[in-house]
Amino acid sequence: MHKFNVADTYKALQSEICTKLEQLDGQVVFETDQWAKPLGKGITKILTQGDAIEKAAVNYSVVNGKLSSAMQHALNIEEEDGYFATGVSSIIHPQNPHAPIIHMNVRYFELGSGKAWFGGGIDLTPHYVNESDAKEFHQELKEICDKYDANYYTAFKQEADDYFYLPHREETRGIGGIFFDHREVINQEKFEHFLAFTSDLAKAYPVIYAALLNKNRNAPFKSTEKQWQNLRRGRYVEFNLLYDRGTKFGLESNGRTESILLSLPPDASWVYQSEPQAHSAEAKTLALLKKGVNWLDLDRESEVRL
Amino acid sequence: MHKFNVADTYKALQSEICTKLEQLDGQVVFETDQWAKPLGKGITKILTQGDAIEKAAVNYSVVNGKLSSAMQHALNIEEEDGYFATGVSSIIHPQNPHAPIIHMNVRYFELGSGKAWFGGGIDLTPHYVNESDAKEFHQELKEICDKYDANYYTAFKQEADDYFYLPHREETRGIGGIFFDHREVINQEKFEHFLAFTSDLAKAYPVIYAALLNKNRNAPFKSTEKQWQNLRRGRYVEFNLLYDRGTKFGLESNGRTESILLSLPPDASWVYQSEPQAHSAEAKTLALLKKGVNWLDLDRESEVRL
Numbered sequence: 001m002h003k004f005n006v007a008d009t010y011k012a013l014q015s016e017i018c019t020k021l022e023q024l025d026g027q028v029v030f031e032t033d034q035w036a037k038p039l040g041k042g043i044t045k046i047l048t049q050g051d052a053i054e055k056a057a058v059n060y061s062v063v064n065g066k067l068s069s070a071m072q073h074a075l076n077i078e079e080e081d082g083y084f085a086t087g088v089s090s091i092i093h094p095q096n097p098h099a100p101i102i103h104m105n106v107r108y109f110e111l112g113s114g115k116a117w118f119g120g121g122i123d124l125t126p127h128y129v130n131e132s133d134a135k136e137f138h139q140e141l142k143e144i145c146d147k148y149d150a151n152y153y154t155a156f157k158q159e160a161d162d163y164f165y166l167p168h169r170e171e172t173r174g175i176g177g178i179f180f181d182h183r184e185v186i187n188q189e190k191f192e193h194f195l196a197f198t199s200d201l202a203k204a205y206p207v208i209y210a211a212l213l214n215k216n217r218n219a220p221f222k223s224t225e226k227q228w229q230n231l232r233r234g235r236y237v238e239f240n241l242l243y244d245r246g247t248k249f250g251l252e253s254n255g256r257t258e259s260i261l262l263s264l265p266p267d268a269s270w271v272y273q274s275e276p277q278a279h280s281a282e283a284k285t286l287a288l289l290k291k292g293v294n295w296l297d298l299d300r301e302s303e304v305r306l
Numbered sequence: 307m308h309k310f311n312v313a314d315t316y317k318a319l320q321s322e323i324c325t326k327l328e329q330l331d332g333q334v335v336f337e338t339d340q341w342a343k344p345l346g347k348g349i350t351k352i353l354t355q356g357d358a359i360e361k362a363a364v365n366y367s368v369v370n371g372k373l374s375s376a377m378q379h380a381l382n383i384e385e386e387d388g389y390f391a392t393g394v395s396s397i398i399h400p401q402n403p404h405a406p407i408i409h410m411n412v413r414y415f416e417l418g419s420g421k422a423w424f425g426g427g428i429d430l431t432p433h434y435v436n437e438s439d440a441k442e443f444h445q446e447l448k449e450i451c452d453k454y455d456a457n458y459y460t461a462f463k464q465e466a467d468d469y470f471y472l473p474h475r476e477e478t479r480g481i482g483g484i485f486f487d488h489r490e491v492i493n494q495e496k497f498e499h500f501l502a503f504t505s506d507l508a509k510a511y512p513v514i515y516a517a518l519l520n521k522n523r524n525a526p527f528k529s530t531e532k533q534w535q536n537l538r539r540g541r542y543v544e545f546n547l548l549y550d551r552g553t554k555f556g557l558e559s560n561g562r563t564e565s566i567l568l569s570l571p572p573d574a575s576w577v578y579q580s581e582p583q584a585h586s587a588e589a590k591t592l593a594l595l596k597k598g599v600n601w602l603d604l605d606r607e608s609e610v611r612l
Binding site for chain 1: 339352354363473474475536540543544547548557563564566567568570571572573574575576577578579
């Protein structure tokens, strides 16, 4: 069976990611919780209060059941059917406000009918947007995509812009990245294609983050910058609880709450009508949290846009 | 027209509530924002970093438009129609973890068809549940209800238990209170009945809170108790963003985001699998955050339950 292949591959990827993130932090290791519920089982790995990582979560799960109507809605599919799902998802909240939040997810769904698909992505949420880091991040994602299909990066970058968006704030969650869903497995070749693609993404994830974190893990910061970090974390909470399909699917499918909500930051703040000062780094960040920014060629783009 | 009557009454209640809360805090006064959007207008009042109140918000708004399907879903009604809505909603987050969070809302809806209804309620979310305070709080709500209908308290207390509930945590948001919705205005008498009832609730709200806050505003507390307060605030965020109908309706109707999300606490925390110590005050609080607790007669109840 295909599906147990995917589950085993993803489980191994979870281990690999955790090993690399422990090396990156250098101070604290992951705690492991194996859990089992009627609908399935999983391994939750959590690292907190490290040297540079304040909270990193890496979840692996394999579940199956019958789709409720709420789950169909969350998944945006119409079939009433049994389902099998496995995936790895991870999020990292750094200590330093000058380092970004990162999120990665790869997942595989199979319905009782045999219809199956992959989804996933990586996206970055800097508290302070740095254009050259953003360019490098998108460049690295493009290189992985291009190995599989010359159209993937453009299509999946657009999907990330559309998905990681807070309409009530008119802000993107961060600088996006790539996001894809419902990439249907129509034959064995496609199955191997997507399993390899999602595996490559999961493998690249800790490597990409290491470069970004190491740049700023020891950067000096002011208390006002820490406050800004907490406000941006508040926006992250808003996205995850109001819009994130994984969160909705997890809660609707009676998943393990403590694993699903591990994506939430350690702390978050809300301040009424907080407006950054004109021409500040915070104001610049807000101005860049828009859909459709061409991070690969921002210089030319920004002349037009700003 | 009825509806402008309600809007004027609610606007005056907003002022009255703010005056009383300023007297209660004694140190900081409300800031006022008048706003206007295509769909309507409102007044947002916010008090922050007071002597005893960390954040109090009192919103008044009067809006109208056409119901989108998402709004119909949020309102739990089936009609496609134009709507008029006005209401006052308020929330108070105290500085001291031994004082409770409180929330009050009264609202009036009228559809283009002429169908109209009232809704509202008051509910309390103590960071630490104190049974005698809880009894007193419910007793005061029952007295207001009983002036209008001998069945209201029991019915609306049950509705509050059902509504202010986090299924993914298997916890009530707090000790409940009363909640009612879709109380239809079938004649002039009913209109006056519900306008008086909702006005009485709004008037009682700052008085009820004053007693609760004054009891504990200067109570000593440890840093671990402040951390517990932040965890409970995290649960409050979860409820408001995942389940609250007012929040959903507000965001879906393209309302004023900063006013809608004023219910969120100044700060909140999430800690993976945080479990209070056995027999601690925190553990006692968690054990009491259940549906169906008879706060008016807890002693007898608790013998059965615990």
